[in-house]
Amino acid sequence: MKILGLIPARGGSKGIPGKNIKSLGRKPLLQYTFESAKNSKLLSKVILSSDDPEIIAVAEEIGLEVPFRRPTALAADDTPTLDVVKHALNYFAQKGQNFDAVCLLQPTTPFRRTGLIDEAIGKFISGNFDSLLSVREVPAEFNPHWLFEENESGSLRLATGEKEIISRRQELPVAYHRDGAIYITKTEVLQKQNSLYGNNIGFIDTTGDPYVNIDIPQDWEKAERLLTMLSDFS
Template identity: 75%
Template sequence: MNILGLIPARGGSKGIPGKNIKLLAGKHLLEYTFESVKASSLLSRVILSTDDPEIIRVAEKIGMEAPFIRPKNLAEDTTSSLEVVKHALGVLNLNGEEYDAVCLLQPTTPFREPGLIDSAIKKFTEGNFDSLISVREVPADFNPHWVFEEKDGKLEIATGEKEIISRRQELPKAYHRDGAIYITKTSVLLDQNSLYGKNIGFINTTGSPYVNIDVPKDWTEAEKLVRFL
């Protein structure tokens, strides 16, 4: 399978200005994802998508490929990952390149276990999923079967059940996206206009070091974690 590795890194971060090239333990944040990419043997090509010339300069210095600059209108706070992926596919298609799937790798989730990318790709291809995402288990206290929603001034179980599951042992496992890996078939991206499709596989990263960097406290947590890697 011909799979494009895509690393999105816009320049207009407000929570942590310049975070994608900010130094974390002496390395640009981008480098952590790039190091994971270099260890992969199943990605056909890996490119950077950014609107920022300074990010391109840093990326090329560490050996990353940035074949285009992303338009500013696709680097806003409201820009979706789907829009970024479709733009990259469109640019590459104009140059005669076609891919069966895209593996989106966000630098803001920098810590990936060795071999995680290729393990995810193998599971994706063998399972013939529309997409595959990396996830972590939701602690029981926050399981959706124990979560309430407000409706007309009253609380209702978020899952729609009439009676709450009383025993922790009976709770079904629930997961949340961790942002480290999204793999999606190109046909799903373009024909269904979706990053997920209907048949979604997953790879469980629970237990590995994790942070999704968005605000300053996340950066502080990353500084703590990186000392143990």
């Protein structure tokens, strides 16, 4: 299976200006994701998609391929990730290069354990999933079966629509949230269903792994603390 590894990194970050190339330890942030992708044996090609000349320059300096400059129209705050992925696929298709799937690797989730990408790809292929996501368990206090929302009369109801609350933590079904580290999707799902997910979604559980998804300054501080504990990434 031919799989495109796509690292999206637009300019104009507001929460942490220049975060994609800001130095975390001794490396620009996006280098952590690139090194994880470079170590994969199952990604056919790894590229950067960016609109920003400074990000592109840093990427090229560390050896990350930048085959195109992303159009400004696809680099706004509200640009759907799906459009960014399809733009990359269409670029290569016009050059006669086609991929069976895309593995999206966001630089804002910099820490991936060794072998995680290939483990995820292997599960994606063997399960014949439309897509596969890396996920983490939701803590019990945030489990959807213990969440409430306001109803029309101003009182609370269970967000799941159930009539009775599950009283014991041990009886809660395991729930997961996306951690942002890995999204893999078949090209036919992206193109024909216009979806990053499709209907048959696989997952790989990263609950036990070090984790941060960088969006605000407090997240960056957490990343710096984690880095001091993770010699593999220094």
